[in-house]
Amino acid sequence: MSMLHLKLETDPRWVTIVESNIEEILTDHAWCEQKAATNAITIITHNSEHEELVTELLKLAKEELEHFQMVHDIIKARGYTLGRERKDHYVNQLYKFMNKGGNRLQSFVDRLLFSAMIEARSCERFKLLSQRIKDPSWQNFIMI
Numbered sequence: 001m002s003m004l005h006l007k008l009e010t011d012p013r014w015v016t017i018v019e020s021n022i023e024e025i026l027t028d029h030a031w032c033e034q035k036a037a038t039n040a041i042t043i044i045t046h047n048s049e050h051e052e053l054v055t056e057l058l059k060l061a062k063e064e065l066e067h068f069q070m071v072h073d074i075i076k077a078r079g080y081t082l083g084r085e086r087k088d089h090y091v092n093q094l095y096k097f098m099n100k101g102g103n104r105l106q107s108f109v110d111r112l113l114f115s116a117m118i119e120a121r122s123c124e125r126f127k128l129l130s131q132r133i134k135d136p137s138w139q140n141f142i143m144i
Contacts, residue, residue: 005120005140006120006121006124009124009128010124010125010128012128012132014125014128015128015129015132015133016045018069018129018133019133019135022078023075023078023080026071026074026075026078026080027075027080027082027083028086028088029071030071030072030075030082031085031086031107032122033064033065033067033068033071034064034065034068034085034087034117035091036060036067036115036118037060037061037062037065037068038056038063038104039060039111039115040058040060040064041057041061042111043057043108043111043112043115044057044058044061046104046107046108046111047108049106058122082135090118091118094114094117095114096116098110098111
C-alpha cells in the first residue's frame with residue numbers, strides 16, 4: 001500500500017459488495033476503461049507539442065480501449081448490457097481539487113496528478129479484489 005501513497009485504504013467489505021453486484025461493477029469498470037482512454041486523448045489534444053508524451057499516451061489510449069472491449073465482451077458473454085455511464089463520486093470529489101484557473105503547465109500537471117490518483121485507487125482496489133474474491137474465475141478479469 002505504501003507504494004501508492006493513498007491516505008485511506010478501501011474497506012475490505014467492498015469485495016462483498018462487488019461479488020453481489022457483478023453486472024454493475026462490470027459496467028462501471030468498462031466505463032472507467034473508456035474514460036481512461038478519453039483522458040489520454042484529451043491530454044494529447046492539449047499538449048501535442050510534447051512528442052514523447054503523445055507517443056506514450058497513444059499507446060495508453062489504445063491499451064485502455066482494448067480493456068474496454070475486453071470488459072464489454074465479458075458483459076455480453078454474461079448476458080448483461082453495458083448500460084449508461086454513471087457518475088463516479090470518487091472522481092467527482094477529486095475533480096473539485098483540480099486547479100481550473102491556472103496556466104497550461106499547471107493544468108497539465110493537475111491532469112496528470114488527477115489521472116495518477118484515479119489509477120492508484122483502481123490498482124489498490126483490484127489488488128484487494130484479487131486477494132479476497134471467492135470466485136477464482138475472476139482472476140483473469142482482475143488482470144484487465
